Amino acid sequence: MDAAQVLQAVLSAVQSGTPIANTTPAIPLGNAPSSSRSTGHTGDVLPSSLPEMIFMLLSMAAIRDWVKLFLIGAVLEGSRRILAKSWEKLTDYVWVTATFESNDDAAEWLMYWMSQKKVFQSARNIEVSTHFFGLENLGTDDLGENDDDDMAVAFMPSLKRTYSTWYKGRYMTVTRERSNESPYKFQAVEYIEIRMLSRSPRLLRELLVEARKAYRAASDHLISVYVAPSATDWKLVAMQDKRPTSSVILDPGVLELIINDAKDFMGSKKWYADRGIPFRRGYLLYGVPGAGKTSLIHSIAGELELSIYILSLTATGLDDNTLRSLISARLPKTCIVLIEDIDAAFTRGVKRDIADPEAQAREHQPGLEGGKKDGKDAAFASGVTLSGLLNALDGIASQEGRLLFATTNDYGALDPALLRPGRLDLHIEFHLASKYQATELFKRFYTSSSEEGVAGEDSVDEKTETAADHDSSSGCPGSVKSEATSATSASIPENVSSAYIDLATMKQTTQLSHEEATALAERFGEVIPARMFSMATLQGYLMAYKTRPYVAIEDAPAWVEKKLREKKDVPVARVHEVAPAS
Numbered sequence: 238m239d240a241a242q243v244l245q246a247v248l249s250a251v252q253s254g255t256p257i258a259n260t261t262p263a264i265p266l267g268n269a270p271s272s273s274r275s276t277g278h279t280g281d282v283l284p285s286s287l288p289e290m291i292f293m294l295l296s297m298a299a300i301r302d303w304v305k306l307f308l309i310g311a312v313l314e315g316s317r318r319i320l321a322k323s324w325e326k327l328t329d330y331v332w333v334t335a336t337f338e339s340n341d342d343a344a345e346w347l348m349y350w351m352s353q354k355k356v357f358q359s360a361r362n363i364e365v366s367t368h369f370f371g372l373e374n375l376g377t378d379d380l381g382e383n384d385d386d387d388m389a390v391a392f393m394p395s396l397k398r399t400y401s402t403w404y405k406g407r408y409m410t411v412t413r414e415r416s417n418e419s420p421y422k423f424q425a426v427e428y429i430e431i432r433m434l435s436r437s438p439r440l441l442r443e444l445l446v447e448a449r450k451a452y453r454a455a456s457d458h459l460i461s462v463y464v465a466p467s468a469t470d471w472k473l474v475a476m477q478d479k480r481p482t483s484s485v486i487l488d489p490g491v492l493e494l495i496i497n498d499a500k501d502f503m504g505s506k507k508w509y510a511d512r513g514i515p516f517r518r519g520y521l522l523y524g525v526p527g528a529g530k531t532s533l534i535h536s537i538a539g540e541l542e543l544s545i546y547i548l549s550l551t552a553t554g555l556d557d558n559t560l561r562s563l564i565s566a567r568l569p570k571t572c573i574v575l576i577e578d579i580d581a582a583f584t585r586g587v588k589r590d591i592a593d594p595e596a597q598a599r600e601h602q603p604g605l606e607g608g609k610k611d612g613k614d615a616a617f618a619s620g621v622t623l624s625g626l627l628n629a630l631d632g633i634a635s636q637e638g639r640l641l642f643a644t645t646n647d648y649g650a651l652d653p654a655l656l657r658p659g660r661l662d663l664h665i666e667f668h669l670a671s672k673y674q675a676t677e678l679f680k681r682f683y684t685s686s687s688e689e690g691v692a693g694e695d696s697v698d699e700k701t702e703t704a705a706d707h708d709s710s711s712g713c714p715g716s717v718k719s720e721a722t723s724a725t726s727a728s729i730p731e732n733v734s735s736a737y738i739d740l741a742t743m744k745q746t747t748q749l750s751h752e753e754a755t756a757l758a759e760r761f762g763e764v765i766p767a768r769m770f771s772m773a774t775l776q777g778y779l780m781a782y783k784t785r786p787y788v789a790i791e792d793a794p795a796w797v798e799k800k801l802r803e804k805k806d807v808p809v810a811r812v813h814e815v816a817p818a819s
């Protein structure tokens with residue numbers, strides 16, 4: 238009886254419930270004689286008990302061979318695992334290993350640190366990147382001059398390569414890898430692995446501290462700007478030059494008020510803790526477009542040395558859960574959270590007319606009841622609900638030392654729940670430019686912040702211009718030149734906007750002496766009507782006269798008149814109402 242017959246007998250016995258023992262008078266050992274195999278009576282050879290059955294199975298040569306093979310395989314696999322484990326233990330014992338996800342700040346520090354190392358500058362397989370453009374001391378030697386105007390490049394480890402180098406006498410390897418394993422992201426995740434031949438993690442920590450220090454020193458003049466492109470994580474998108482607060486021109490006292498408030502808040506942790514008040518501060522900057530809201534936030538970030546995390550409530554994939562996780566779990570302790578156009582998420586579309594902020598200012602008088610849509614029940618254009626947003630804002634409060642800034646062009650569209658103190662504590666309205674702002678803008682436009690009153694090289698143009706214009710600068714309205722007749726614009730084709738003349742033909746702004754600039758600025762302020770143009774519009778006008786401040790003054794009345802006429806012609810109805818969300 239062969240193995241198949243035995244198995245068949247066992248199976249049929251199990252199916253019929255017949256005890257095997259009763260039908261098994263004898264068990265042939267070893268290979269059964271062919272006569273018994275040929276009988277076809279399975280009842281003659283069935284084992285009477287389980288041990289007998291096992292014994293019978295083992296007595297068959299084929300099964301014995303299978304068992305041997307299985308045992309050999311098991312021993313081999315077991316030894317492999319033991320060896321692997323032992324090797325891991327051994328390497329753990331002599332190596333310190335650290336992994337950094339490329340999105341993380343620490344990975345940025347390391348990449349910068351590595352870009353400074355000779356090993357990557359002389360390696361034969363490296364990644365050359367402009368990623369750190371803007372940071373100081375990049376390894377540009379191999380490309381020639383280290384000129385500020387050049388696009389500096391950094392030499393960094395390539396993907397899927399391992400480099401070896403030394404740190405404080407210890408051998409270390411650096412590997413950049415890409416992994417598809419990610420619990421909540423759909424794209425591949427890049428990471429850097431550092432291994433150091435050392436039993437203590439102390440040296441690795443020292444390396445990290447050194448990398449962070451070097452990175453901070455190199456980026457001292459910059460602020461980092463992050464966005465959440467995938468609604469799951471923050472990504473560094475820009476390193477911007479810090480904007481001096483003096484470059485944002487607001488009416489007297491406003492700038493100081495906000496900056497002092499923010500500084501005061503940052504230094505009042507204990508005061509808040511003593512009184513049990515959540516250590517948070519929210520600012521709402523609202524008003525016409527182009528009035529300096531975003532510029533102010535960036536300059537405050539520079540002043541307080543904070544990174545900016547820009548949150549777009551209409552980003553694809555953003556809902557209450559992702560918003561909460563972005564804010565609660567994935568933000569650094571101290572930073573600025575900026576929600577731009579917070580009203581755009583609250584209505585079903587963007588309702589402002591960006592092309593003409595001045596028209597909006599006339600049409601829309603900010604006020605809580607004014608432009609409000611359907612109140613609390615209005616849905617957001619994104620997957621975020623009002624209560625989701627309120628929870629998220631309160632989540633900002635749960636971490637200490639975060640500043641929240643929200644901007645809007647439509648104060649009235651915001652729900653009172655958003656506006657209450659504790660969420661958005663300070664509401665600052667931005668208007669169209671006052672005479673003071675226009676005057677200051679002109680003054681700062683034509684003087685250098687470092688050295689006021691020094692005429693630059695470009696003042697050659699200015700001299701020619703001033704000499705030619707002295708007669709007309711007497712203030713007589715009839716002597717004002719129109720754009721079409723000014724010296725430079727004469728050679729410009731008619732269909733080219735004058736706004737681009739100087740940008741295309743000149744390199745730098747003419748620098749006036751302080752006295753000259755002040756005198757001209759006064760005249761500019763007299764010509765520009767108060768609260769009729771945004772600061773961005775005035776800046777745009779001056780950009781067209783980068784090297785011709787005198788002509789800028791002369792042309793200003795005609796420009797103002799033309800702009801005011803255009804405004805009258807523009808139907809206010811271009812600012813359309815947006816249907817409230819259902």
Ligand SMILES: Nc1ncnc2c1ncn2[C@@H]1O[C@H](COP(=O)(O)OP(=O)(O)OP(=O)(O)O)[C@@H](O)[C@H]1O
Nearest residue numbers: 484485486487526527528529530531532772773776
């Ligand atoms: N008060 C200001 N002082 C100096 N520059 C200003 C001021 N307001 C606007 N500008 C200039 O105008 C441009 C646009 O300014 P900004 O983006 O800060 O305006 P905004 O109020 O945030 O506009 P929006 O509501 O459209 O975002 C910038 O180049 C900025 O330099």
